Amino acid sequence: MLQVLQFSKYQGLGNDFFLLDGRSLEDPEDLFGLTPERVQRLCDRRFGVGGDGVILALPPREGGELRMRIFNADGTEPEMCGNGIRCLARFLADSDGDEAPRSWEIETLAGRIVPALAEDGRIRVDMGPPFLTPETVPTTLAVGEQGLPMGELEVLGQRLAVAAAGMGNPHAVVPVADVAAIDLEGLGAALEVHGAFPARTNVHFVQVLAPDHLVMRVWERGAGPTLACGTGACATLVACHRLGLAARHARLDLPGGPLEIHWDEASGHVFMTGPAEAVFDGVVAPSLFGEEEDMSPAPAMAPPTASPPQAGDGAIDCATACVNGCLRPEACPSAEARARVTALLEGRSLDDLVALAGESLESRTRGRLSRDAPGAP
Ligand SMILES: N[C@@H](CCC[C@H](N)C(=O)O)C(=O)O
Numbered sequence: 363m364l365q366v367l368q369f370s371k372y373q374g375l376g377n378d379f380f381l382l383d384g385r386s387l388e389d390p391e392d393l394f395g396l397t398p399e400r401v402q403r404l405c406d407r408r409f410g411v412g413g414d415g416v417i418l419a420l421p422p423r424e425g426g427e428l429r430m431r432i433f434n435a436d437g438t439e440p441e442m443c444g445n446g447i448r449c450l451a452r453f454l455a456d457s458d459g460d461e462a463p464r465s466w467e468i469e470t471l472a473g474r475i476v477p478a479l480a481e482d483g484r485i486r487v488d489m490g491p492p493f494l495t496p497e498t499v500p501t502t503l504a505v506g507e508q509g510l511p512m513g514e515l516e517v518l519g520q521r522l523a524v525a526a527a528g529m530g531n532p533h534a535v536v537p538v539a540d541v542a543a544i545d546l547e548g549l550g551a552a553l554e555v556h557g558a559f560p561a562r563t564n565v566h567f568v569q570v571l572a573p574d575h576l577v578m579r580v581w582e583r584g585a586g587p588t589l590a591c592g593t594g595a596c597a598t599l600v601a602c603h604r605l606g607l608a609a610r611h612a613r614l615d616l617p618g619g620p621l622e623i624h625w626d627e628a629s630g631h632v633f634m635t636g637p638a639e640a641v642f643d644g645v646v647a648p649s650l651f652g653e654e655e656d657m658s659p660a661p662a663m664a665p666p667t668a669s670p671p672q673a674g675d676g677a678i679d680c681a682t683a684c685v686n687g688c689l690r691p692e693a694c695p696s697a698e699a700r701a702r703v704t705a706l707l708e709g710r711s712l713d714d715l716v717a718l719a720g721e722s723l724e725s726r727t728r729g730r731l732s733r734d735a736p737g738a739p
Contacts, residue, residue, distance in 0.1 A: 367394060367651060371411065371641040372453055374445035376589030376618030378641065380404050380413045381453045385428055390420045395651070398437025403650055405435035410650060414585045417446050419454065426469040428454075434584025442472035442530035444592015448485040448638035451477035456640055472530020486635040489593070492600045492625070493528030501526040501534075502558045508604045517552045518545075524553070525601040529632070532563040532583070533597035537607060541569040541579050550581025566594045570607045577615040589618030596632040599623040 370381045382394055396416065405413045413435065420429040430450055432443045451466060465478035476488040493499055494510045503511035503526050511526040525535045534553050538544055544567045553565045565581040578598055580591040595614045602608035603625055611624040622635040 367646040368643065369411070369646060370453055370456075370643045371413065372449035372638060373641055374448045374590065374592065374618075374636060374638040375616055375621065377445035377591065378413045379432075379443075379446050379449050380411055380416045381449065382416070382418045383453075383457060384418050384420045387420065390429075393418060393431070396433070398433070400651060401433045401437040402435065404646070411644065411646075414582070414588050415443060415446060417443070417450055419450060422469055424469050424474075426467040426474055428466065429469040430475075431471075434582070435586075436584040438584045439471075440531045440584065442470050442475065442489075442593055444487065444489060444529070444594075444596060444634050445590055445636070445638070446592070447475055447477050447487055448592065448634075448636060451479065451485050451487075452638040452640065455479055470530065480635065484635050484637050486633060487592070489529055489596050489632045489634050491630045492597065492632055493530070494600070494604075496526075499526045499528040499532045499563075500559070500561055501532065501563075502560070508606070510601060510604045512605075513558075515553070515556060515558055517556065518548055520549070522549070522553075524558070525605060526559070526563070527597040527601045527604075529593035529596050531593055532559055532561055533594055533601075534559065534563045534565045535598050535601040536565070536567050537602065537605065538567050538569055541567050541577055544579060546579050546581055546587055550587065554581060554583055564591060564594050564597075566591070566598045568598050568602060570602065573607070573609040574612045575615070576602060576608060576612055580616060590616040590621070592621065592634050592636065595621045595623050596625075596634055600625055600632060 367382075372379055372381055384390055384394060387394075396418075401416050404410045404416055415435055416433045418431045420431060422429050430447060431439065432446050433439050447468060447470070450468070454460065454466060455464060460479065462479035462481050465476055468475050468477065473490050475490060478486050478488075480486050494505075496503060496505065496511050499511060501511050503513045503524065506512040508525075513524065514521050515524050522536050525537075527533050527535060534556075536549075536553075546567065549567075550565045553559075554562050556563070562583045564583045566578050568576050568578040570576055576598065578595065580588050580594050582588045582591055582594070595616065598614060599608060599610075599612055602612075603610055610627060611622075614621050614623055619637070624633045624635075625631075626633060
C-alpha cells in the first residue's frame with residue numbers, strides 16, 4: 363500500500379517549517395526516508411511545499427519527553443532552532459490537545475530545551491545558557507575584553523567588527539548604525555562561509571534603538587535571508603549585552619515581528635518568548651518525495667482556448683466562464699453543488715464535519731496517489 367505521509371506547516375514570525383510527527387516511528391533513524399535532497403525539495407518554494415526547514419518530533423533517547431531534529435532548507439542539520447522549537451511546541455499542543463500550562467523537555471543537539479505554553483498564547487522557551495568560548499561557537503575569533511569572541515573581519519572589501527556567540531548553533535553578530543542600509547545578501551552570504559567560522563555561521567546585523575529595544579536582520583546558515591531567527595535573537599541579545607549595548611531583557615524586532623529575549627542573571631539561561639502558528643496540514647505527493655531526481659518544471663501550459671465555453675456546452679467551468687454573470691441560470695452547476703453541500707451539512711455536528719473533511723482529504727489523496735503511482739493503468 364502507498365504510504366500517505368501527512369505533514370503540518372507551521373510558522374513563527376514568518377520563519378516557516380514543515381513538521382513531521384515521528385514520535386511513534388518503529389525505526390526513528392529512518393526519518394520517514396528523508397534525505398538532504400528530499401529536504402531541499404520539500405523546502406523549495408516553487409517546486410515543493412516551501413519552508414526554511416524540516417522538523418521531526420522523535421522518541422526520546424536521554425530521558426526527555428521527545429527529541430527534535432531539524433534540517434535547514436539546504437539539507438544540512440543544525441544543532442537547534444528557536445522559532446522551530448516554538449512551532450514544534452504549538453504542533454504538539456495542537457496534535458495532543460494540550461493547553462497552558464504545559465511544557466516539554468525536548469532533546470536537541472544543543473542539549474535539553476524546554477518550551478512552555480504561556481497563558482497569553484505565546485510560547486516561552488528556556489534556551490539554556492549561551493556558548494561564549496571560541497571552541498563552543500565555533501570560531502577562530504579570540505575572546506575580547508568584553509568576554510566573548512570578537513574581532514575585525516574583512517568581508518567583501520569592508521572591515522566589519524564582528525562578535526560571536528553560540529546557542530548550540532553558531533552566530534555572528536554585527537552591530538551597525540543603520541540596519542536597513544546593509545547589503546544583507548552580499549555580506550550575509552560572505553560571512554556565512556568566512557574562514558573565521560569553521561562550521562559556517564548564521565549572521566545578524568543589529569541596530570540598537572535603546573538598551574531594551576533592538577532591530578535586526580538575519581542571514582541564516584543553510585537557509586539564506588529569513589524573516590526571523592530565534593537562536594539568532596538570543597545570541598544577538600547576549601552579544602549586545604556583553605558589548606555594553608543592551609540590557610539583559612529586550613525586545614528584538616525582526617522582519618517577521620518581535621521576540622522578547624531575557625538573559626537571566628541567576629540561572630545564566632536565555633529565555634525567548636514569541637508566537638508560533640499553524641498554517642496548514644497536507645499530504646506529500648509521491649513525485650515530490652519519490653526516487654526520481656527530475657526537478658525540471660512542468661511543461662508550459664497550453665495557450666488559452668480561442669473561444670470561452672458557451673451555455674450549450676456539456677461542461678462549464680463557472681470560475682472562468684461566468685465571471686461576467688451566470689451563463690446557465692436555469693441549470694447552474696454551481697448552484698446545484700451549493701444545494702448539495704447545504705443538504706449534506708444540515709443536521710451534522712462539528713465533529714461529524716471534521717471527520718468528514720478528514721475522510722474526504724484522505725480518500726481524495728489516496729485516489730490521487732494510486733492514480734499517479736508508477737504502473738497504474
Ligand atoms: N531559524 C532558526 C535557526 C535554524 C538553524 C540555523 N539555520 C543554523 O544552521 O544554525 C532559529 O529560529 O533559531
